[in-house]
Structure formats: structure tokens, C-alpha cells
Amino acid sequence: MHYPIWNMPLLGGALVIAGISIFHVIIAHFAIGAGIFNVFTEIRARRRGDSALLQFVKDNSIFLIYLAFVAGAVSGVGIWFTIGVVAPEATTYLIRLFFWIWAIEWVFFLLELASGYIYYYTWDRLSPRMHVAVGGIYAITAFMSLVMINGILTFMLTPGEYLSSGNIWDAWLNPSFWPSLWIRTVSALALAGVFVAIVASGRKGTKDDPDRARIVAWGARFLLPLGLMPLLAVWYFSTIPETARSLALGGAVAMTFIFAFGVIMSFLIAVYAYFGMLRKARNINLETALLMAAIAFIATGSMEFVREGIRKPYVLMNIMYSNGIQVAEAAKLNQEGVLANAAWVTPDTTKYSGDVAVGEAVYRTQCLRCHEVEGYNAMTPLVRNWNRPLIMSALDHLDRIKVFMPPFIGTQREKQALGSYLLTLAMPDSAWNSTPADTLLQSVPDTIEIGTDVNGGTEP
Amino acid sequence: MNSPFPPVPASPLLLNYLLGLVFVVHLIFMNFVVAAPLVILWNLITGGAQKRFISEWLAAVLPAAFTFTITFGVSSLLFVQVLYPERFFTANILLGRIWLAVIGLLMLAFYCTYLMRSFLRRHERGTIPTGLFTLVATALVWSVAAIMVGNYFASATRADWPVLITNPFRVLDNLTFSPRFLHYIFGAFAVLGFWMIWISWWRSKRGARSEEVTAFRRQGLMLTLGATGAEVIVGVLFLIWLPSNVWDKLFSGTFPGLVWISGVATSLVILGLLIVANVYPDRIIWQRTTTILMLWTTVGMVAGRDIVRILAFGNDFSIDRLPTALQTGPMLVFFLLLLLGLCLLLALVWLVWKLPPQQD
DSSP, X not given: OOSOOOOOTXXXXXXXXXXXXXXXXXXXXXXXXXXXXXXXXXXXXXXHTOHHHHHHHHHHHHHHIIIIIIIIHHHHHHHHHHHHHHOHHHHHHHHHHHHHHHHHHHHHHHHHHHHHHHHHHTTTTXXXXXXXXXXXXXXXXXXXXXXXXXXXXXXXXXXXXXXXXXXXXXXXXXXXXXXHHHHHHHHHHHHHHHHHHHHHHHSTTOTTOXXXXXXXXXXXXXXGGGGGHHHHHHHHHHHSOHHHHHIIIIISHHHHHHHHHHHHHHHHHHHHXXXXXXXXXXXXXXXXXXXXXXXXXXXXXXXXXXXXXXTTTEEETTTEETTXXXXXXXXXXXXXXXXXXXXXXXXXXXXXXXXXXXXXXHHHHHTTTTOOSSBTTOHHHHHTTOOHHHHHHHHHTHHHHSTTSOOOOSOHHHHHHHHHHHHHHHSTTSGGGGSOHHHHHHXXXXXXXXXXXXTOOOOO | OOOOOOOBSSOHHHHHHHXXXXXXXXXXXXXXXXXXXXXXXXXXXXXXXXXXXXXXXXXXXXXXXXXXXXXXXXXXXXXXXXXXXXXXXXXXXXXXXXXXXXXXXXXXXXXXXXXXXXXXXXXXXXXXXXXXXXXXXXXXXXXHHHHXXXXXXXXXXXXXXXXXXXXXXXXXXXTTHHHHHHHHHHHHHHHHHHHHHHHHHHHHHTXXXXXXXXXXHHXXXXXXXXXXXXXXXXXXXXXXXXXXXXXXXXXXXXXXXXXXXXXXXXXXXXXXXXXXXXXXXXXXXXXXXXXXXXHHHHHHHHHHHHHHHHHHHTTSOOGGGSOBOOOHHHHHHHHHHHHHHHHHHHHHHHHHHTSOOOOO
């Protein structure tokens, strides 16, 4: 409404955000877990005089720099860039509200990078005590940056008391803050453990090295907290709104499967880590380590996907719908119309005529953020073979037919026009695209065809 | 349309000053990243084995410079987003996929710098793969620089938005694009020269051979002199090509006029001092003086950039009119942590500073 609407043909903007976010989350969580792992492991290695373990931490610290300081840092910027393009209204809202929280996070980030570099470059040059202290600074600051960001992420689903108080601390320390922080901490430690297996098994000349299994077994301890994931998930779900909970627990089948997959996979990795890697100290090869990493990544990605998905129909719970329209604006827009208030959207009369042109413009304001015309989660297959009464019925009860859909917002005239446009997608082979809208509306059959899925829609 | 976005959580003027501050630091690191790969390549091609150390010394700093460019870029981004969301996000959306390409370009460039450094360290590797990665890194970083310049134009010139929404490449139609981009690039080489002066000083403290230190410093001094001269010429062209409405306003007020005149005057003084510094490359006093003036000029340029932006916005937008509601608690926590963080950072730098030279 306040900004031009950007679209990514076939993929859709939401998928672009999801891709970059999941990529970043995995690396960022690894950066946090690896910091904690490195410090504890260095202390252990020095106390026991374990030179092989010490050398491993050294190798792991350069791996951390190559992965987290490059791909992690740049993809973090990438999230800023992407959300600013795909969801500028939500980004504006969050930036204004959490500006100082982000600024505090930046201080931790700066210290994290500086101490991370110094930790790596001063191996064998600083005294052991001082070197561990530098590693400790890295671990603490990396974890604190997670703490700061966690409050912003959880706010999006559970704004809690903020909605009535408007207080920043209520917004940040919201109801799902603590369970989410625990889940992320466990994930971070687990990802560190997974990468230990990769780095240990990927090093040259260590195939028959007896130290390798020992190092992997030590790393496996960091995977064990994953066994707590089902309990943490229960805690987390007890803090989120009922509508969101119901989506994950059967309300949206895809969400339920993805959520169950994430929790079960996490638990199974913990079981494997305990029995396979720790108790029996199996010598894991690189392929197995990579397979385990892939499962862990998909599990992490699944949980992030569910977290994003169950927020629907909001991008900011009870504040802003996923199409960028604020809840507080809805009444005004219903009265005045969305197009009258959308500076960047005008009917494209070069491609469409009459109501269809108006409807296509309404489509861009209300639907395009999530539904491209064709491609992933597209509109065309969703309405294929629908007729006008069915389309209008769906638009009338959009948020009731599917709880993850926002209500239609705009005037009746705009709703009718959107219906006309959707009809051109529903029956693209007809000559309706070029037919004047008034004629078109009169010619539309008003019967609902048997077999049409009235609940037709898509998962969030 | 009026909408209930939260108000700005501090005085916009304070945030704008902080933006200027972090942007200067961002620029100092960014200029190194923009210019260093080409200088590395130049020395690899023309210098042979004798000048390989120049490439190695620069490549050793490059990844850290890249990291801090991004870190201080993030803080600048934060301030821009809170103060100028309408302009900034609109520009991002208008550039769309070109803008998002920055993510991939940056990541590739960053990894190229690591590969380049790794090849330079392993002397058995030939010059061709090193040169190739250096060339690719240069191309990638300069592409990002061009996109950033394009984004600045898109956010500043609202009148161009109807054109840009149909074709984002039309940002190149702006007459000031080329001089601004060249100014950006020449400025980067000028700042890199200063980096080279101080890296040579650091290396000499760490026991590097004096002839290498001198050769490195001389190249830095020459680079700064040449690039500053070119920058002054391009800067004048840039000013000439500014839109007339901006141009008229730019020199009409007392304060903006003074900023620009002092900026140009300082550049000319730096040029003169750099000639002296080139004549006496071992006299550190000239290098110190020109470095201080260069930092002052960079601050002036950032202030000038802000003035151009304000003038380009005209009456459409002013940060003074932004709704504001101070978030006292989080702001105090931030400043307290910033203070503690900077102390810790200084302690870490001190720790590294006191270390004996590395033996490898």
C-alpha cells in the first residue's frame, strides 16, 4: 500500500525470503554453537594435554571464519535486502519499533567478528588462558546477538502485552521469547556438533586416525540436547496463539507434517548421536556426516518454515496481514477502497479493460505478495475452473474458508472487480480476457460445478 | 496515506549524525575493498617476483577489511532504514532483482578474496589463477559499487520513479551517474594509498625489510596523489552535471556553501601536501598531516552527500517532520553497551598490537 509491489515470477517473494532466511539461520546458529564448542573444547584439550583435539579446534575455528564470517554475514545482509523488497511495510514497522534492539545486536556482532578473527589469528601466540578468554568473548557475544534477534523474531508471532501497552520491553520479552531462545540454543549446539563430524571426517589424512572417532564422539555430546526438542516444542506451542497452534497441529496438513518432521528428525539425530557416535564411538565417514548435516539442515529449515507459516494470515500477528495491510487500516480501506489508498497501483488499461483492469490492480495490492499468477503457490491453479459465484463466495468468506488467509479488504466494487480478474485466470481459454467486463459478468454461469473444491486454497 | 507505523525511537537529528559517523568508518574499509584487488592484480602483472610482497600484504588485510565493510554497512543500513524508509525501500523495490543481486555478488567477491589470499600465500601456485580470482573480485566489487550508486540515485530522485518502475536500468540515464561512479572509484584508490602508507608503517614495526617497506609506501603515496588528482577533476564534473535545482540550492545558503568550499579547498591542500610527501617519503609528518586531512575530507564528503540528499528531497520529505517518541531505556542500554564494547574492542586491539611478529 505504501510502497511499490515487487514480484518474483514463478517463485514469489515469500519463497525468496524463506530461501535466504533458512540459509542464514543455519549458518548463524552454527556460528553461535561453534563458538561455545570451541571454547569448551579448547579448555578440555589443554587440561588433558590433548594435542589432536587442540589441533581440531584450530581447524574448526578457520572453518568458522570461512563459513560464518563470509556466507553468514553476507546472507544476514541479504535478509535485510530481501525483506525490504518483499515486505517493506513489515520491515518499516519492525525497524521503527526495534531500532535500539538491533543497534544493541550490532554492538555484539562487531565484538563477535573482532574476537572471532583474533581467536583464529592468535593460536599459539597468546597465552592459553588469554586465548580461551578471547574465545569466550566470541562465544558470549555471538550468543547475545541471538538473544537480541530472538525477541524480534518471536514478537512477529506473539506480540503479547505490547498490543495493549505499546511498551518496547513487552514487545521484545514477549510470551514465546524464552522457549524460542532455548530451541535456538539447542539447535545452535546441535549444528556445531554436526559440523564437528563434517570437519573431523573431511580433514586430509585422518581416515584411519584413531583420534577422529574420539573427536566426533566429543562433538556428539553437543547433539544430545536435541533430545529435548519435543519438550521444548510443547513449551513453545503453549505460548503461541490458539489459531497458530491449531495450524501446526492439524489445521494445515502441510504445516503439521513439516512440523512433525522437524521434531522427529531432531530427536532421531539425538538418538543416533548418543548410541552411534557417543556410546559405540563409530567412525563416521564424510558421506555419513554430510547426510546427517542435510537432515539437520532440513529439520532446522522445517522449524523455521513452520514458524513463518503459522503466523498466517499475519506477517505481524494481529498488527499487519501478510499482504502488508495493517489491521488498523482495514476499516478505512473497506470504506474508501484499497486502490484509492495505494499510491503505486493503478489499473493497467493497456492489457485489460473495464472491471478486469481494476480487478488486476486489486489483485496486485491484496494477493501478489503470496500468490504469483503462475508458479509456486500460484493463483491460476487455485481458481482453475471456478465460476463467478464460487469466486465471489470465496472472496466473501476468505478468512473463514481458510484461517490462514486474510479477509478481503476493499469496497464491494473492488471485490467484484477482483472476481472478474480471477475469472480470467479460472478460465483462460475463453474469450473473456478481451470481453468488456460488463458483458463478461452477465455471461458468467451462476451454478457451482459438482466436484469443485469449495475449500480450494493453498497451505501457508 | 497516514498509517500507524511506530514513531522514530530517538531524535532524527541524532540518528542522522550517527549515520554519518558509521558511514565514514564504512567508507574507510569499503575503499580498501574496492581498490585493493586491482592494485594486487597490477603488481602481479607488472611487478614480478620482486613486488609480489605488495600483493601479499594487501591480500592479508583484504578479508578483514571486507568483514568490517559489511559490519559498518549494516549499521549504516539500520540508520537509513529508520530515517528514510519510504525513499530507501522504494529505491530497492524499483531496482528489484538488480538490488538483490548484490547479495550473490558480495558473497562471491568475498570468497574470491580468500582464494586470492590463499594462492598468494602458497608460492607454488602460478600467477594466472591468482590473477583470475583478483580480476573476478574486482569486477564483482565494482558491480556492487555501481548498484549502490544506482540505488542512491533511485532514492534521491523521486521524479525518476515512474520511469524506473518500467525499466530499472534507466537509472543509468542520470547524467551524474558516471562522474559519481568514477568519483567513487578514484576515491577508493586515494584512500587505499593512505592504507598502504600505514600498513607499511605497521610492517616496519613488525620487522619487515626496509626496502620492502619503502617500496610499499612509495606506491601508496603515488597512488594517493594520482587518484586524488583524478578525483578532484571528476568531482568538478559531478558538480557541473548536478540538476540545476540542486545546483542552485547547493551554493545558495551560507552553511552548504561553506561545506563545499572547505571540501574543495581541503582537497587542493591535500594534493599539495601529497606532492611534498612524495618528495620526502620517509618524513612521517607529511603522511600524518595528509591522513588527518583525508579523514576530514571524508567526513566532509559524507556531510556533502547528506546535503545533496536533503536538497534532492526538496519539500517532499524532511527528517525534522518524522514522528518521534524516545525509547529511553533501550537507548541508554545501547550507549552503555557501546561504550563497554568499544573498551573491549580497544583491549583486543591492544592485545594483538603487543604480540611479537609472526614467524611464518
